[in-house]
Amino acid sequence: MSDASVMIVGIGNPDRGDDAVGRLVARRLRAMVGPGVAVVEHDGEAASLLDRLAGARTAFLIDACVSGAPPGTARRIDLGTDAGILPDLQFGLSTHGFGLAEAIALGRALGSLPPRAIVYAIEAGSFETGGGLTRAVADAVGTVAKQVAEEVMQDA
Amino acid sequence: MARKTRTIKVDYLARVEGEGAFKVVVRDGAVQSAELSIFEPPRFFEAFMRGRAFSEAPDITARICGICPVAYQMSSVHAMEDALGITVGGPLRELRRLLYCGEWIESHVLHVYMLHAPDFLGYAGAIDMARDHGEIVKKGLALKKAGNDIVNLVGGREIHPINVRVGGFYRIPGKRELADLGETLKSVRDIAVDTVKLVAGFDFPDRSRDYTFVALRHPDEYPFNEGRVVSNRGLDIRVADYDRHFEEVHVARSTALQSRLHGGSYLVGPLARYSLNFDRLAPAAREAARDAGLGTTCTNPFQSIIVRSVEVLHAIDEALRIIETFEQPDRPSVDVVPRAGIGHAATEAPRGLLYHRYRLEEDGSIAEARIVPPTSQNQPSIEEDLRDYVGGWLDLDDEALQHRCEQTVRNYDPCISCSTHFLKLERIEETSG
Numbered sequence: 001m002s003d004a005s006v007m008i009v010g011i012g013n014p015d016r017g018d019d020a021v022g023r024l025v026a027r028r029l030r031a032m033v034g035p036g037v038a039v040v041e042h043d044g045e046a047a048s049l050l051d052r053l054a055g056a057r058t059a060f061l062i063d064a065c066v067s068g069a070p071p072g073t074a075r076r077i078d079l080g081t082d083a084g085i086l087p088d089l090q091f092g093l094s095t096h097g098f099g100l101a102e103a104i105a106l107g108r109a110l111g112s113l114p115p116r117a118i119v120y121a122i123e124a125g126s127f128e129t130g131g132g133l134t135r136a137v138a139d140a141v142g143t144v145a146k147q148v149a150e151e152v153m154q155d156a
Numbered sequence: 157m158a159r160k161t162r163t164i165k166v167d168y169l170a171r172v173e174g175e176g177a178f179k180v181v182v183r184d185g186a187v188q189s190a191e192l193s194i195f196e197p198p199r200f201f202e203a204f205m206r207g208r209a210f211s212e213a214p215d216i217t218a219r220i221c222g223i224c225p226v227a228y229q230m231s232s233v234h235a236m237e238d239a240l241g242i243t244v245g246g247p248l249r250e251l252r253r254l255l256y257c258g259e260w261i262e263s264h265v266l267h268v269y270m271l272h273a274p275d276f277l278g279y280a281g282a283i284d285m286a287r288d289h290g291e292i293v294k295k296g297l298a299l300k301k302a303g304n305d306i307v308n309l310v311g312g313r314e315i316h317p318i319n320v321r322v323g324g325f326y327r328i329p330g331k332r333e334l335a336d337l338g339e340t341l342k343s344v345r346d347i348a349v350d351t352v353k354l355v356a357g358f359d360f361p362d363r364s365r366d367y368t369f370v371a372l373r374h375p376d377e378y379p380f381n382e383g384r385v386v387s388n389r390g391l392d393i394r395v396a397d398y399d400r401h402f403e404e405v406h407v408a409r410s411t412a413l414q415s416r417l418h419g420g421s422y423l424v425g426p427l428a429r430y431s432l433n434f435d436r437l438a439p440a441a442r443e444a445a446r447d448a449g450l451g452t453t454c455t456n457p458f459q460s461i462i463v464r465s466v467e468v469l470h471a472i473d474e475a476l477r478i479i480e481t482f483e484q485p486d487r488p489s490v491d492v493v494p495r496a497g498i499g500h501a502a503t504e505a506p507r508g509l510l511y512h513r514y515r516l517e518e519d520g521s522i523a524e525a526r527i528v529p530p531t532s533q534n535q536p537s538i539e540e541d542l543r544d545y546v547g548g549w550l551d552l553d554d555e556a557l558q559h560r561c562e563q564t565v566r567n568y569d570p571c572i573s574c575s576t577h578f579l580k581l582e583r584i585e586e587t588s589g
Contacts, residue, residue, distance in 0.1 A: 043222070043315050047266065047297050048304060102283065109286035110294060 005057040006037045006155060007114070008148065011044040011100055012064055017131035018071070018124035021141060022062040024133070025120070028145040033152050046103035050112060058116040058155050060148050063100045064124040064137075071125030072136030074144050079104060079117040118151065120144050160184060164546075164558050180546055180561055190542035192535055192565065205525040210236045210494065210516055214320045217512075217527070222315055223266070223571055226259035226307065227505030229320045230381055231512040231527075236322045238396075239499025239516050240492060247485040248324040249381070250478050251310060255317070256380040256503070257475040258306025263506035264426075264464040264471075265303060267569045268355060269296030272461045275563045276358035292354070295347045299468070302344045306475060309337055324489030331484065338479040341472055348469040349444060355461045356448035361560070363545050364455040367537065368417060369428035372504055378436040378470055379429065379504045386432055387422065388453075396500045398511055404528065414535045415528060421536035424508025425568065426463040427454050438477075441470035457541060457567040464506075464569075494520025505530050507571050531570045538568055 010026025012019040023041045030039045038056075042049055044063065053059050065075075100119070107113035122144060125134035133141070162182040181188040201220055205213065213232040218225035230252060237244060244252070269292070270282040279285040286293040304314045309329050311317025319326050329337075370391065372383030385401075386392045393401060404413035415422075422428075431453035434442065445466045454463055496518045502511045508530030515524040541564050549560050 045222070045315065047270070047300055048314060051297065051301055051304075105283040106286055106293075109283050110290050112294075 006060075006152060007053065007056040007058070008033070008037060008039045008060045008062070008152070009049070009052065010039075010041045010062050011049070013043065014041075015130060017126040017128040018122075018133055018137045019064050019127050021064050021122045021124065021133060021137050024141050025062045025122075025145050025148065028141060029148055029152075032145060032149040037152055044099045044103070046099065046106055049100070049103040050107050050110075053107070053114055053117075054112065056114040058118075059114040060118050060120065060151065061100060062120045062122070062144065062148065064127075065121040066124055067121075069123045070136065071123050071134050072140040073123040074140050074147075075121045075123075076147070077119040077121060079108075079113065079119060080115075116155075120148060162550075162554075164554065164561055178542065178561065178565060180542055182546065182550060185550060187543050187546050190539050190546065192538050192542070202525045202527055205522050208522050210240070210514070210520040210522060211322055211492075213514070213522065213525075214322065215318065218316045218320075220527070220529075221571060223263050224259060224505045224507065224510075225316045226255055226311065226320075227503055227510045228527075229317065230256060230503040231501050231505075231510045232514075233320060233322050234381060234501030234503060235499040235512040235514050236516075237499065238501055239497035239514055240322070240495060240520075241497070242323060242490060242492060244324055244490055247328075247483055248489070250482060251325060251328065252320075253377075253380050254306060254475055254478045254482075255310040255320070257471040257478070258303045258310065260471040260506050261303025261468055261475075262300055262307060263303075263569075264468045265296055265300040265351075267506075268351065268461055268464050268468070269293060269300070271569070272464075272566055273355070273358075275559075275566060276355075276360075276461070295350070299344050299347045299351065302340050302472070305337060305340050309333055321489055323492040324485075324487075326488060328485060328488045334479050334482060338476060341476055341479070345469075345472050345476075348465070348472050349440075352444040352448050352462065352465040352469060355465050358461065360456060360458045361545075362456070363458060363541075363548070365457075365541065365544055367427070367455060368420060368422040369431050370417060370422045370424050370509060370533075371429040371432045372502060372509065373432055374436070376436070378433050378438070378474070381503050385502060385509070387417070388432060391417070395502045395511070398500060398502065398528075399513070402511075402528070402533075404532070413528075413532055415533040416536070421540055422533065423537045424530050424533050426460050426467055426506075426508075427457060428508065429504060430454055430463045430466065437466070438470045438473040440473055441466050444469055458563070460567050460569075494518070505571075507531060507569055508533060529571070531568070534568050534570070538565055538570070541567070 008026055008029055010022040012022040014020045014023055026039050026041050122140050125137055164180045178192045180190045205216055213236055214229040217228035217232045220228050274281050274285045277285055307317055308314045312319035369388045372379035373386040374383035384392055385395055402415055402417050404415050407414055434452040448462050450462060496516055498515045500513045502509050510530055511528040513526040514522055517523050545564055549557055
């Protein structure tokens with residue numbers, strides 16, 4: 001539960017290579033947005049993530065993804081208008097079984113997503129345990145952070 | 157007559173923690189083979205713990221599993237304390253039990269509502285179920301969150317807690333924090349009671365086997381952290397004698413070792429714990445179990461969902477008892493002096509007995525580590541369930557039979573840890589600007 005009406009959530013496992021990118025974007029954003037914006041890092045577990053989002057009016061969710069695009073490719077998905085873009089995922093279709101896709105699907109089914117939710121999905125190159133970011137993904141951190149910061153300003 | 161072979165194969169098991177697969181081959185109406193393939197990472201952990209300090213074990217082993225990190229922390233601290241000749245009692249021991257209550261609630265509720273209930277209510281998954289049963293799912297999430305709140309307060313954060321150390325804790329929660337937690341638990345207790353009633357009404361396949369149940373047993377408590385290792389076949393041993401009775405064997409299809417007790421399969425987890433410790437449950441949990449139609453033992457693995465729900469209610473009542481009687485300790489941990497030694501411990505992870513053994517050098521560094529997780533122990537039993545039960549379902553079409561097989565595996569809530577996660581996308585437009 002949060003009192004902040006605008007929330008930025010960086011999602012990922014900090015110790016699995018490019019999976020950390022969402023968290024790193026969030027860390028970058030801490031210094032870029034005002035005190036009224038909640039910036040949190042999260043492991044992405046669906047139930048806990050939904051709970052974290054409760055009360056937010058606008059949520060920016062930043063996570064690593066895999067789609068076959070070149071690593072570092074960033075996509076913006078407005079869950080309000082691009083509803084058909086995310087495939088209708090079931091639990092278990094991602095390797096973790098209970099990640100962001102499930103949180104979104106579950107939140108939709110329960111009507112508990114924030115009224116406005118924007119996903120930034122950054123294509124990962126490697127999920128190597130203990131590995132750092134691949135170069136193209138590291139390059140995307142600043143770009144995505146800047147884009148989110150601009151959106152937050154417009155939203156305010 | 158032509159021989160007829162039917163193969164039910166699932167390359168990616170849904171609604172289990174991590175990645176697993178199974179294959180059942182039926183020939184001429186008889187089950188030829190049933191194999192479960194899983195990947196469990198603890199073997200790597202055992203190797204890379206060598207040379208690390210004893211004090212690092214709880215934080216390293218917590219990383220083995222995102223669902224049951226407390227179990228790994230508890231087994232590791234108890235084994236280290238055994239090796240170092242330390243006993244942690246009083247409020248610190250109570251706080252460890254409280255932390256364990258949190259993990260049971262988190263883990264069991266996740267399985268009951270998100271992973272297992274869809275099997276009984278006829279949904280492909282929790283999301284489909286949530287569309288029709290939103291209020292039920294919301295209640296489940298609220299109950300799970302109470303478990304998260306316990307782990308968050310006592311463990312320092314919800315996943316991979318950081319507040320546990322050999323000898324106790326780094327920080328003890330304050331009176332006010334514990335009182336607030338107590339209020340949260342009281343507010344969801346009715347949901348726990350209703351959960352038992354809800355799942356008791358499900359339609360259960362009439363299947364059971366003569367399992368060898370193995371669990372901890374304690375003189376006074378439903379087991380979390382401490383007890384003798386007992387079975388319903390007369391086993392009653394100290395944890396230190398575990399290796400004299402249990403062995404791990406390698407099978408080619410799986411990177412996880414399979415455990416045997418005196419050469420045979422056995423079952424750990426809720427069914428075993430319940431059947432060996434019914435008399436140690438909190439009174440309300442016993443009553444809820446009776447009202448749900450359970451006896452003092454349960455041998456139908458499909459009814460494990462009821463047993464998990466009963467254990468959630470027990471965990472809530474036990475957590476409330478601990479909070480109400482808790483007295484702040486003088487210090488958050490007892491003194492620990494390194495020495496050479498061998499230590500063993502077993503605790504009850506949500507999925508069953510979790511055994512750790514360590515050998516320490518004089519400076520307290522780890523010379524050897526051995527970890528036997530519950531899912532490795534249950535793997536032979538899962539395969540035997542498939543072999544035994546599938547024969548009675550051969551009249552089902554492939555899709556229905558496959559679903560029954562998946563459900564048979566999910567009865568065990570197998571925990572196949574997987575520490576990365578990503579979002580799978582199919583088609584997305586490039587961002588502009």
